[in-house]
Amino acid sequence: MSVIGIIGGTGVYNLELDDPSEVEVETPFGKPSDSITLGKLGGRDVAFIPRHGRYHQLLPHEINYRANIYALKKMGVEQVISTCMAGSLKKEIKPGQVVIPDQTIDLTKTRDSTFFGDGVAAYVDMSEPFCSSQSKYVADTIAGMGIDVHKGGTYVCIEGPQFSTYAESDLYVMMGGDIVGMTALPEVKLAREAEMCYVSIVGISDYNVCGMTSSCMENMKGMRLLMKNMRSILSEVVLGLHVSTECSCSTALGRAIVTSGAGISSDTILKLDSILGKYEIDTSSIGVHGSILK
Ligand SMILES: [Zn+2]
Known part of the structure; x- marks a missing residue:
């Protein structure tokens, strides 16, 4: 059985695991948000x-997403x-409910969103950014717990940390957005580059x-209940999570690297060992389009 990575967002800073042990992980991309x-x-x-550190001391644009994903990859x-957490752009998606998004629109501005570069070029497929097979399982599991869950939805990721103006919110709706948040990107892209299945449980x-306001008290009540339930939701979800044979997340790099093997330095191969280690890179190859990978 593989290790399941859990990235806790706003309100999920400690999961009270059984037999816990903390490890400090170093990565070629710097320090993760926390141990x-x-x-x-x-x-x-x-x-x-x-994700934001145990005290929520990191703003969305300050999070070292590369280090977080790389550290989890190193842990197997x-x-x-x-x-x-995200805001709703649709009346039918209500505060206190859960969305399992299936699409994203990346409006972030300042974040490092790839492990590659530095002499190696890779272009991964992001047409389905979240693992569709695992997302379906997670949504069905949460629905089975009697929680209101929306299966699918487009997550618009803004830079923040300020919330949106009315004009911006109108624009996100025109773009086809269902929910708006600040942290799904570039996390989901990096998970794909690291060949991991990635699912997001978004609390609204x-x-x-404007025009769809609900009372603050209602919001807080729904949110508090959701936060209270998050550990039991995650317990239930991980219980039956299996390595999917129906998705191609674990082979995302198979044809994505276009740099000829001869052009990739041994330093870069070493740096990306946790991601590229499973591939045998033929550094004498001068071919293109994945021909460096056996
Ligand atoms: Zn997958």
Whole structure:
């Protein structure tokens, strides 16, 4: 059984795992948001990291997403379940409910969004950014717990940390957005580059658009309940999570690297060992389009 990675978003800073142990993980991309806690949840081996740090000391644009994903990869994680908070852009998506998004629109501006570069070029497919097979399982599991969950939805990721103007919210709706948040990107892209299945459990905090306001008290009540339930949601989800044979997340790099083997330095190969280590790179190859990978 592989280790399941859990990235805790706003409100999920500590998961109270069984048999916990904390490890400090160094990565070629710097330090993750916090130490990683290894332990058991629902009887499964998990590696947990709070995205914003355990005290929520990091703003969305300050998070070292590359280090977080790389650190989980180093821990042997093949599947990531992340939690996020987001605002709703649609009347039918209500505060306190859950969305399992299936699409993203990346409006971030300043974040490092790839492991590649530095002499190696890779172009991964992001047409389905979230693992569709695992997302379906997660959504069905949460629905089975009697929680209101929307299966699918487009997550618009803004830079923040300020919330949106009315005009911006109107624009996101025109773009086809269903929810708006600040942290799914570039996390989901990096998980794809690291060949991990990635699913996001998004809790809805409020309405983001004018004319759809709900009372603050209602929001807080729904949100508090959702936060209270998050550990049991995650326990239930990881319990039956299996390595999917129906998705291609674990082979995302198979044809994505276009740099000729001869052009990739041994330093870069070493730096990306946790990601590229499974491939035999023929450094004498001068071919293109994945021909460096056996
Ligand atoms: Zn997958």
